[in-house]
Amino acid sequence: MFRRLINTTAKAFFPARNMSTSPSGPLLKPCKLALIQLKTGSDKSANLTRACEKVALAAKAGADIVVLPECFNSPYGTEHFPKYAEPLPSLEKPTPPDESEAPSYHRLSALSKEHNIHLVAGSIPELEPSTKKLYNTSLIFSPAGTLLGKHRKVHLFDIDIPGKIRFKESEVLTGGSEPTLVDTPFGKFGVGICYDVRFPELAMIAARRGAFAMIYPGAFNMTTGPLHWELLARARAVDNQVWVAMCSPARDLEGTGYVAFGESMVVDPNGLVVKKAGAEEDMVVVDLAPEKVVEVRSGIPVTTQRRFDVYPDVSGVAGSSA
Numbered sequence: 001m002f003r004r005l006i007n008t009t010a011k012a013f014f015p016a017r018n019m020s021t022s023p024s025g026p027l028l029k030p031c032k033l034a035l036i037q038l039k040t041g042s043d044k045s046a047n048l049t050r051a052c053e054k055v056a057l058a059a060k061a062g063a064d065i066v067v068l069p070e071c072f073n074s075p076y077g078t079e080h081f082p083k084y085a086e087p088l089p090s091l092e093k094p095t096p097p098d099e100s101e102a103p104s105y106h107r108l109s110a111l112s113k114e115h116n117i118h119l120v121a122g123s124i125p126e127l128e129p130s131t132k133k134l135y136n137t138s139l140i141f142s143p144a145g146t147l148l149g150k151h152r153k154v155h156l157f158d159i160d161i162p163g164k165i166r167f168k169e170s171e172v173l174t175g176g177s178e179p180t181l182v183d184t185p186f187g188k189f190g191v192g193i194c195y196d197v198r199f200p201e202l203a204m205i206a207a208r209r210g211a212f213a214m215i216y217p218g219a220f221n222m223t224t225g226p227l228h229w230e231l232l233a234r235a236r237a238v239d240n241q242v243w244v245a246m247c248s249p250a251r252d253l254e255g256t257g258y259v260a261f262g263e264s265m266v267v268d269p270n271g272l273v274v275k276k277a278g279a280e281e282d283m284v285v286v287d288l289a290p291e292k293v294v295e296v297r298s299g300i301p302v303t304t305q306r307r308f309d310v311y312p313d314v315s316g317v318a319g320s321s322a
């Protein structure tokens, strides 16, 4: 039953037209990727303005794809999500609500268009007007400012480590129900949000459907950040022989709220950290070379050695080349 559900979801989400991979590999041309490790506060408009300024700098540095962190337009906390949430369009219903209702959407769309970049716009709290449900949502824009993808965080961050950290997103949020794969002229990439990185399936599904990278806006904390942030990024990269990008807010030890870990990073398809930020506001810029995925997969050919006769293929494309 579980297997059937996954396969159905994956097939529904990744239509056949998205299934081919170029003979040259999943990254079709050189790509400059920039992660903005942003300092955020409680003023939504100020957060957006700061994000716009930093994205402009990334574009000036030649970035093709720019990534913002999880919950970059609000403080991170269940008490804040309802107050900051906005209705957002979807691929199925692309007409956006008015600017007064969805200011973040309009500013981010204009931003990607102004700088002619692909923008993985971190995540923001979303209100679904028809159900009144709230989601933690990443919008992905094309250089024309159109919506290319929308990822609703699938795995909600519900943890309790006594004496260290308790967080329960499910008190107010609903989990998304689809993996996300975005098609661009560079090739395809998958998107997950923060806690999603702990679940290898989303990255496996994306990689086996032809992705060259997984991009995770995230906001780990001072307990699980040192434990697992880098380990998980490297694990997803080496499992799938793809690039992995993790983009965090800056660490703010002076505030009174949730303290994000920082250390945004890009990991290569060999699982090596190529570049990593510290705790402060920063920008990580990395050139992704098209030959890297091909080279790593040809040297260690796990992508062709899988045994789907022994275990199921969660991507629903057994026999695929990734």
Ligand SMILES: O=C(O)CCC(=O)C(=O)O
Pocket (backbone or CB within 6 Å): 070, 156, 157, 193, 194, 195, 196, 198, 218, 219, 220, 221, 224, 225, 228
């Ligand atoms: O998985 C973790 O340790 C942190 C996850 C998290 O902070 C989040 O999902 O927002």
